[in-house]
Amino acid sequence: MLHKRSLPRSVSRDLSRVLIAKLRLLKWILLTPPPATFAKGDLIKDLGDVGNWLFPRIRKPTKRTAFGKALDTLRNHAVTDPPGANNCYAAVVHDIGFHRHWGNPGFGMRFQNLDSKWQDALKPIGEQFYHWLALGDGFCKHRFGLIGNNLTRRQVMESFHAQSHGVCGYCDGPAGESSDDREANDCDHFFPKSQWPHLAIHPHNLFRVCKGCNSTWKLDNTPMGDGSAQGIGGTYHPEFLPGAGLVEVIAECAVPGSRRLSINIDDPIKPRRAASLDGSLKLRERWSNQVNERLDASVSELVSDAIFSRRREGHVSEEKLREIIDDLLFRETEKLGQRPYCLRYAAALRFQRDNHIAEILAEERGAG
Ligand SMILES: [Zn+2]
Numbered sequence: 001m002l003h004k005r006s007l008p009r010s011v012s013r014d015l016s017r018v019l020i021a022k023l024r025l026l027k028w029i030l031l032t033p034p035p036a037t038f039a040k041g042d043l044i045k046d047l048g049d050v051g052n053w054l055f056p057r058i059r060k061p062t063k064r065t066a067f068g069k070a071l072d073t074l075r076n077h078a079v080t081d082p083p084g085a086n087n088c089y090a091a092v093v094h095d096i097g098f099h100r101h102w103g104n105p106g107f108g109m110r111f112q113n114l115d116s117k118w119q120d121a122l123k124p125i126g127e128q129f130y131h132w133l134a135l136g137d138g139f140c141k142h143r144f145g146l147i148g149n150n151l152t153r154r155q156v157m158e159s160f161h162a163q164s165h166g167v168c169g170y171c172d173g174p175a176g177e178s179s180d181d182r183e184a185n186d187c188d189h190f191f192p193k194s195q196w197p198h199l200a201i202h203p204h205n206l207f208r209v210c211k212g213c214n215s216t217w218k219l220d221n222t223p224m225g226d227g228s229a230q231g232i233g234g235t236y237h238p239e240f241l242p243g244a245g246l247v248e249v250i251a252e253c254a255v256p257g258s259r260r261l262s263i264n265i266d267d268p269i270k271p272r273r274a275a276s277l278d279g280s281l282k283l284r285e286r287w288s289n290q291v292n293e294r295l296d297a298s299v300s301e302l303v304s305d306a307i308f309s310r311r312r313e314g315h316v317s318e319e320k321l322r323e324i325i326d327d328l329l330f331r332e333t334e335k336l337g338q339r340p341y342c343l344r345y346a347a348a349l350r351f352q353r354d355n356h357i358a359e360i361l362a363e364e365r366g367a368g
Pocket of ligand 1 (some may be wrong): 168169170171172173209210211212213214
């Protein structure tokens with residue numbers, strides 16, 4: 001959520017086509033529920049060639065797949081509660097348009113406000129669409145009218161590679177090796193699919209992130225809280241509101257008298273955005289640990305720079321050392337988003353410039 005990430009247009013367009021096909025399926029089931037014994041012909045009549053692709057994944061009433069059974073449950077709800085089905089479909093359509101309303105202060109999601117029977121019924125359907133993307137051949141180019149090849153999660157994740165420069169867009173750490181199948185496929189749902197299953201294959205909801213962010217820290221955490229307007233207004237979005245230009249990253253002394261640092265993250269305009277970022281990814285803890293692991297090496301590098309300066313110029317003043325640190329800071333800032341760790345290293349350098357100059361000079365004199 002720190003660095004801007006977005007799917008290339010070609011991939012986003014194909015994923016949108018699959019999403020629209022899924023929406024047509026939901027519209028058919030919810031607004032004009034078919035007979036319980038609906039056949040392949042009914043599917044094709046309403047969904048075109050996508051029906052041909054779906055039918056073996058649903059099968060006849062006597063031999064329904066798990067996905068077919070989930071559709072039957074949704075259909076039965078729609079038959080017994082038509083106003084509820086209308087409301088459910090309206091919430092799904094409303095939420096799917098979230099990318100057009102990001103930044104609108106009154107915009108909140110609606111799915112989480114539906115009666116739990118609708119949320120429970122939609123969940124296995126949304127998740128199944130994601131499984132089809134993640135496993136096997138993905139979505140068929142011909143049946144879904146895609147412009148690229150069959151659409152798979154691997155392809156979606158790899159399409160982020162060129163813009164990532166090896167940096168995780170969420171935590172500013174290393175993104176992971178793209179040559180590794182599993183890491184290339186580490187896919188985060190910004191809106192977790194467990195709570196917003198209708199966004200499980202949404203082109204503005206899938207992001208390639210590092211394994212730590214996806215598998216250890218974010219999991220089903222929701223930076224957008226309950227999805228209300230207040231929750232959405234209090235979070236960054238990887239595509240529409242990346243946080244790197246808005247956060248203030250500050251290093252502070254963790255324990256008086258020691259060199260250990262703690263990293264704090266703030267957002268002077270909307271503190272809740274920084275709090276929700278940290279709440280879902282535990283960045284303060286992760287960044288503090290990592291910076292402290294590297295701190296001794298960083299001080300040694302500064303001492304070496306100071307020694308080098310003394311040998312070349314005959315002396316090294318506090319002012320000169322500040323200049324050396326400012327140069328390093330400039331380089332970190334210049335490489336922001338193109339090299340891992342820039343935000344936290346810059347904060348640690350600022351702290352050293354403002355608090356450790358005398359200490360570093362004393363070490364330099366000792367070493368010299
Ligand atoms: Zn990460």
